Amino acid sequence: MPFRRDAPLQFAALPPTPLEIAESIDMNRYLQHGVRVRMVETGFDTHAVDSPADLVLVEQLMRNDPLLGAY
Secondary structure, X not given: OOOOOOHHHHHHHOOOOHHHHHHOOOHHHHHHOOOOOOOOOOOOOOOOOOOHHHXXXXXXXXXXXXXXXXX
């Protein structure tokens, strides 16, 4: 997820919310504090990292990702 430069500082300054803690979804902190979140559809394939097996897969995908060289 891309963020504007000040967003991580803003996030850290906000106290965690009960929903964020219960669901373990960081984005809930923004939403419950009334921060607007914008989602944009992308044509790129993505993969969540929710387990050690996902991490292995994503690391492998990143090694061959031509976009990674742009960063």
